[in-house]
Amino acid sequence: MNNTNKLRMFLIRNAVPIVFLVVSAIAIPISRFSLDYLIQEMLIRLSRNSFLVLSLLVPIMAGMGLNFGMVLGAMAGQLGLIFISDWNIVGLNGMVLAAIIATPLAIFFGWICGVVLNKARGREMVTSYILGFFMNGVYQLAVLYGFGSIVPITNSKLVLSRGYGIRNTINLDNIRRCLDDLIPLEIFGIQIPVATFIVIGFFCLFIVWFRKTKLGQDMRATGQDMPVADSAGIPVLRTRVISIVISTVLACYGQIIFLQNVGTMNTYNSHEQAGVFAIASLLVGGASVSRASILNVFIGVILFHLMFVVSPMAGKYLTGDAQIGEFFRVFVSYGIISLALVLHAWRRHADREIARAQFRGQNADGGTK
Amino acid sequence: MKMKKILVNFSIVLIFAALGWYCYDHGKAYDFLVENTTYTGDGQVIESMEAVQVSIDSIDKKILYADDRDQAVAIGSGTHKARLDVLDMDDKPIEGQSRIFTFNLSQLGKKPVLNIPLAYKNGDPVTK
Amino acid sequence: MKDIKNFIEDVGWPRILIALFLLSLFVLAPFVGVRLDASINDTLVRFGMNGVMVLAMVPMVQSGCGLNFGLPLGIIAGLLGAVTSVELEVTGLTGVLTAMLIASPIAVILGWCYGLLLNKVKGSEMMIATYVGFSSVALMCIMWLVLPYKSPNMVWGYAGKGLRTTISVEAFWQNAISSIGAFRINEFLAFPTGMFLFFLLLCALMSLFMRTRTGTAMTIVGSNPDYARASGVNIDKMRTLSVVLSTWMGAIGIIMYEQCFGFVQLYMGPFYMAFPAVAAILIGGASVKKASIANVIVGTILFQGILTMTPSVINSMIQTDMSEVIRIIVSNGMILYALTRATKVRS
Numbered sequence: 001m002n003n004t005n006k007l008r009m010f011l012i013r014n015a016v017p018i019v020f021l022v023v024s025a026i027a028i029p030i031s032r033f034s035l036d037y038l039i040q041e042m043l044i045r046l047s048r049n050s051f052l053v054l055s056l057l058v059p060i061m062a063g064m065g066l067n068f069g070m071v072l073g074a075m076a077g078q079l080g081l082i083f084i085s086d087w088n089i090v091g092l093n094g095m096v097l098a099a100i101i102a103t104p105l106a107i108f109f110g111w112i113c114g115v116v117l118n119k120a121r122g123r124e125m126v127t128s129y130i131l132g133f134f135m136n137g138v139y140q141l142a143v144l145y146g147f148g149s150i151v152p153i154t155n156s157k158l159v160l161s162r163g164y165g166i167r168n169t170i171n172l173d174n175i176r177r178c179l180d181d182l183i184p185l186e187i188f189g190i191q192i193p194v195a196t197f198i199v200i201g202f203f204c205l206f207i208v209w210f211r212k213t214k215l216g217q218d219m220r221a222t223g224q225d226m227p228v229a230d231s232a233g234i235p236v237l238r239t240r241v242i243s244i245v246i247s248t249v250l251a252c253y254g255q256i257i258f259l260q261n262v263g264t265m266n267t268y269n270s271h272e273q274a275g276v277f278a279i280a281s282l283l284v285g286g287a288s289v290s291r292a293s294i295l296n297v298f299i300g301v302i303l304f305h306l307m308f309v310v311s312p313m314a315g316k317y318l319t320g321d322a323q324i325g326e327f328f329r330v331f332v333s334y335g336i337i338s339l340a341l342v343l344h345a346w347r348r349h350a351d352r353e354i355a356r357a358q359f360r361g362q363n364a365d366g367g368t369k
Numbered sequence: 370m371k372m373k374k375i376l377v378n379f380s381i382v383l384i385f386a387a388l389g390w391y392c393y394d395h396g397k398a399y400d401f402l403v404e405n406t407t408y409t410g411d412g413q414v415i416e417s418m419e420a421v422q423v424s425i426d427s428i429d430k431k432i433l434y435a436d437d438r439d440q441a442v443a444i445g446s447g448t449h450k451a452r453l454d455v456l457d458m459d460d461k462p463i464e465g466q467s468r469i470f471t472f473n474l475s476q477l478g479k480k481p482v483l484n485i486p487l488a489y490k491n492g493d494p495v496t497k
Numbered sequence: 498m499k500d501i502k503n504f505i506e507d508v509g510w511p512r513i514l515i516a517l518f519l520l521s522l523f524v525l526a527p528f529v530g531v532r533l534d535a536s537i538n539d540t541l542v543r544f545g546m547n548g549v550m551v552l553a554m555v556p557m558v559q560s561g562c563g564l565n566f567g568l569p570l571g572i573i574a575g576l577l578g579a580v581t582s583v584e585l586e587v588t589g590l591t592g593v594l595t596a597m598l599i600a601s602p603i604a605v606i607l608g609w610c611y612g613l614l615l616n617k618v619k620g621s622e623m624m625i626a627t628y629v630g631f632s633s634v635a636l637m638c639i640m641w642l643v644l645p646y647k648s649p650n651m652v653w654g655y656a657g658k659g660l661r662t663t664i665s666v667e668a669f670w671q672n673a674i675s676s677i678g679a680f681r682i683n684e685f686l687a688f689p690t691g692m693f694l695f696f697l698l699l700c701a702l703m704s705l706f707m708r709t710r711t712g713t714a715m716t717i718v719g720s721n722p723d724y725a726r727a728s729g730v731n732i733d734k735m736r737t738l739s740v741v742l743s744t745w746m747g748a749i750g751i752i753m754y755e756q757c758f759g760f761v762q763l764y765m766g767p768f769y770m771a772f773p774a775v776a777a778i779l780i781g782g783a784s785v786k787k788a789s790i791a792n793v794i795v796g797t798i799l800f801q802g803i804l805t806m807t808p809s810v811i812n813s814m815i816q817t818d819m820s821e822v823i824r825i826i827v828s829n830g831m832i833l834y835a836l837t838r839a840t841k842v843r844s
Contacts, residue, residue: 084396087393087397088397088398088399088400089392089393089396089397089398090396090397090398090444091396091444092396093391093392093393093395093396094392094396096388096392097389097392097393097396100385100388100389100392101389103385116833116837119837120836120837123623123785123836125621125624126566126623126624126627126836127833127836127837129624129627130829130832130833130836131829131833133772133825133829134825134826134829134830134833136825137822137823137825137826137829138826140821140822140825141819141822141826144822145817145819145822174398321642323642324639324642324643327635327636327638327639327642328639330635330638331632331635331636331638331639333635334628334631334632334635335628335632335635335636337628338625338628338629338631338632341618341621341624341625341628342614342617342618342625344621345617345618345619345620345621345625346617346618348620348621349617349618349619349620
């Protein structure tokens with residue numbers, strides 16, 4: 001394969017991040033944001049969102065595609081946070097306790113998700129997408145009606161004025177930035193949340209190690225070719241469920257880290273955005289539905305959030321209307337997911353066609369089978 | 370083989386539970402009232418102090434003038450340290466007129482309230 | 498006994514349970530203070546409002562493109578038609594027909610492009626459809642602000658340009674079709690004959706089409722692509738045709754919806770509109786690979802019935818408003834069931 005071919009392959013494979021880079025490069029000067037501000041923002045967003053996006057890696061490894069069901073993990077994390085807010089546990093203790101409470105919930109949700117996805121083989125992504133909506137309904141049922149009535153909540157600041165149901169917004173002052181500020185560091189006026197990055201780094205090491213374990217190898221085999229893995233004796237169904245469970249638990253922790261940075265929880269909305277943005281970030285980073293690496297995660301978070309921060313302002317200065325910038329941002333978020341999905345599906349389809357044509361071609365040459 | 374797996378899972382659950390208990394214990398924040406009001410109880414009358422600065426467990430200092438009340442927070446169960454400083458005209462702590470004592474939240478009574486003049490006089494939130 | 502058992506197997510337990518649930522709601526209604534005639538009226542109206550959009554699902558399911566989560570594309574075409582009709586200040590039946598007339602070519606073009614896209618991504622249609630739908634709604638949000646519509650009924654008061662989020666068509670063509678031949682039974686219950694006639698007309702047309710050679714070819718492409726290819730049917734053309742048909746009906750469907758509802762909802766309005774239609778047809782017994790007109794009618798009645806009755810009955814019973822949450826759980830639960838059922842039938 002000569003050099004121009006290699007270049008073409010590289011461009012095609014990384015089309016999405018390249019497009020994003022170009023758009024951002026154009027939009028940044030238009031938006032008139034200072035470099036300082038952007039670097040600080042990107043660092044914050046990296047520390048805030050990376051964990052959530054990292055949780056998507058495991059299901060992709062196991063061939064389950066993009067786990068839209070990570071929303072369930074986010075919901076579990078939020079339930080944990082509601083409890084510690086009620087019990088008034090502060091600081092790092094509060095955050096860790098929230099994670100501990102949420103873990104069994106996340107495992108349970110992940111297990112449900114995994115079992116459902118196994119029943120919908122071949123259309124896992126749509127199913128996990130709808131499952132996210134469905135569980136959102138169940139979550140709302142529990143939180144809007146069950147909390148405060150069936151589940152006792154003592155802190156009146158959390159409860160709606162009618163006596164039951166959690167308020168729309170919960171102030172997470174008690175754990176605000178507790179992980180971020182644990183080891184503060186400031187370089188050239190830019191604050192760096194060291195502890196959070198240490199946690200993220202630790203988790204990256206975990207992923208690398210996990211890939212080498214037997215379970216990790218089983219997952220990769222299942223992801224590459226399920227029937228072959230099955231005949232090799234790997235318990236494929238169980239492996240798939242485990243991959244979803246791990247992903248959900250990690251999404252749960254990721255959401256807690258996210259919320260401790262933001263400091264406020266939108267009880268009914270925070271988790272919805274978590275899924276869409278995480279998946280968009282991963283795809284922007286050059287990952288595909290069947291292949292994703294840690295590098296994709298970080299590149300993706302930076303690029304996606306760069307566009308996210310810059311486009312409203314750029315839209316405003318370009319067209320004189322801030323609203324257009326906002327809509328543009330939404331359009332690009334969803335558009336990029338569409339583009340990435342289309343590219344992936346098209347490539348897969350094209351590969352299959354080539355394989356089929358080759359098979360037929362061979363047949364014609366070699367005569368009857 | 371299976372026994373080992375059960376044992377490992379069980380100990381993981383135990384570690385989680387223990388960690389959870391630790392966090393709960395050390396992280397729970399208790400709200401209580403600090404008041405600089407005249408204490409009238411079992412025969413004694415201790416006047417409220419003019420200006421005093423209170424800090425619990427070395428977390429933010431609150432200034433209370435006579436008959437002032439404020440919310441204070443104590444984090445974690447167990448004993449807490451309280452530091453009372455009498456303030457001069459410029460709201461600065463006067464040397465040698467500070468009291469440091471430890472107390473348990475249970476000592477503060479049902480409400481719970483920490484009465485400053487009483488605590489200053491006795492070095493303890495309750496009467497001896 | 499065996500006949501009953503076969504019937505239950507054919508219909509499927511979930512549908513029977515839902516039908517029983519709906520029936521029990523109707524029975525319960527008078528006892529909790531909900532007027533039965535008003536409820537029936539509401540259910541009928543909602544049935545007509547949503548029916549056409551559910552019908553739009555049929556072509557694509559039959560041709561193997563899956564459930565049309567990209568319905569927003571057709572809806573956008575319909576919105577453009579409706580908005581243009583209001584801009585031209587056409588009223589009454591002519592107004593509605595103008596809207597449909599304007600929307601149709603837009604829908605056909607959009608559907609054709611959409612079909613080309615779907616042909617390139619066989620196997621992942623549903624996921625991509627969802628996101629293409631979302632992206633186009635977001636793109637249109639920008640368009641609604643920018644397009645040169647001037648009618649004072651529709652633009653923001655301040656700037657004089659950019660369309661409002663919700664536009665009332667009460668003065669133009671609300672109930673223009675529904676009121677054809679409509680008769681009142683009592684104060685609360687009116688029978689919108691026109692709406693039903695129109696819906697049934699479309700159902701009949703669709704049914705006829707499915708029996709033509711093209712229609713049958715479309716079905717074969719969905720159920721047995723290899724046989725279709727062997728018979729010389731152009732699979733891609735059939736699929737594109739089904740997408741165009743589905744998109745066009747989505748456009749007609751939203752116009753029907755608007756003439757019943759009385760409002761045109763722009764911006765993020767169409768964002769999630771595919772989901773109720775998908776849920777309805779699935780409740781009606783369709784699967785990801787097969788859908789019939791009967792599925793549409795039964796499904797719409799059941800789904801809209803539950804959506805109408807559950808809020809009013811439960812709200813009266815326990816004095817709380819749970820309608821939104823129940824709606825989310827029921828509609829998504831049904832879609833989930835259908836998605837998890839598909840593979841079992843195949844193997």
